[in-house]
Amino acid sequence: NAGVMQNPRHLVRRRGQEARLRCSPMKGHSHVYWYRQLPEEGLKFMVYLQKENIIDESGMPKERFSAEFPKEGPSILRIQQVVRGDSAAYFCASSPGLGANVLTFGAGSRLTVL
Amino acid sequence: DQQVKQNSPSLSVQEGRISILNCDYTNSMFDYFLWYKKYPAEGPTFLISISSIKDKNEDGRFTVFLNKSAKHLSLHIVPSQPGDSAVYFCAASGGLDSGGGADGLTFGKGTHLIIQP
Numbered sequence: 001n002a003g004v005m006q007n008p009r010h011l012v013r014r015r016g017q018e019a020r021l022r023c024s025p026m027k028g029h030s031h032v033y034w035y036r037q038l039p040e041e042g043l044k045f046m047v048y049l050q051k052e053n054i055i056d057e058s059g060m061p062k063e064r065f066s067a068e069f070p071k072e073g074p075s076i077l078r079i080q081q082v083v084r085g086d087s088a089a090y091f092c093a094s095s096p097g098l099g100a101n102v103l104t105f106g107a108g109s110r111l112t113v114l
Numbered sequence: 115d116q117q118v119k120q121n122s123p124s125l126s127v128q129e130g131r132i133s134i135l136n137c138d139y140t141n142s143m144f145d146y147f148l149w150y151k152k153y154p155a156e157g158p159t160f161l162i163s164i165s166s167i168k169d170k171n172e173d174g175r176f177t178v179f180l181n182k183s184a185k186h187l188s189l190h191i192v193p194s195q196p197g198d199s200a201v202y203f204c205a206a207s208g209g210l211d212s213g214g215g216a217d218g219l220t221f222g223k224g225t226h227l228i229i230q231p
Contacts (some may be wrong), residue, residue, distance in 0.1 A: 004157070013128055013218055015121075032218075033218050035221075040223075042118075042203060042222050042223040042224055043158070043219075043221040044205065044221070045219070048218050056218070079211050091158070093157075101146050101148070101163065101207055102148065102160050102163065103160075103218070103219060104160070105150075105157035105158045106157050107155070107156055107157045108155075108156075
């Protein structure tokens with residue numbers, strides 16, 4: 001029973017390039033959350049998705065960032081025209097649904113922008 | 115605006131002694147509190163939780179205490195073991211208005227616990 005799978009684990013991009021981070025939730029989980037951890041900071045909520053539906057994106061930067069969770073395949077966090085300040089660890093978490101309270105996290109994707 | 119605060123960035127405790135990690139929150143909408151443990155290069159793993167209707171929850175060496183009037187919770191680990199060395203995150207959940215997304219979590223900045231032999 002695989003947990004939350006994230007890839008790539010490490011991604012290096014130059015300023016202006018695009019970064020795509022993928023997340024496959026735990027089997028049986030239909031809710032996906034993305035969090036970002038900047039150096040010396042806690043985890044900051046970015047976006048909450050269900051299949052084909054963004055439920056809450058109140059934590060997403062207004063520009064360059066987007067997320068999707070298609071009917072088939074993993075959830076994708078996309079960062080366009082990356083800047084150095086986007087360098088961070090991006091964690092995906094999943095849960096079986098509302099009221100579950102406990103989120104299961106993946107190992108994270110570490111983005112480094114040169 | 116930090117809704118969940120862990121004021122100690124690090125804590126050093128001798129092996130076998132009690133470790134006490136503290137967490138304060140400001141949002142009265144929070145009704146469920148969790149502790150996560152994180153090793154370097156890994157994702158956070160769930161440790162223990164408590165609902166706002168309780169003031170204590172115990173699981174083996176780990177006990178979480180909740181003081182609602184003070185908006186304060188603490189995690190006690192006794193006895194502390196070398197494998198407990200990690201970063202501990204306090205997290206809270208309380209619905210759409212609490213900043214973590216529906217059923218999402220709002221995290222503190224974490225406390226790095228170091229268990230010394």
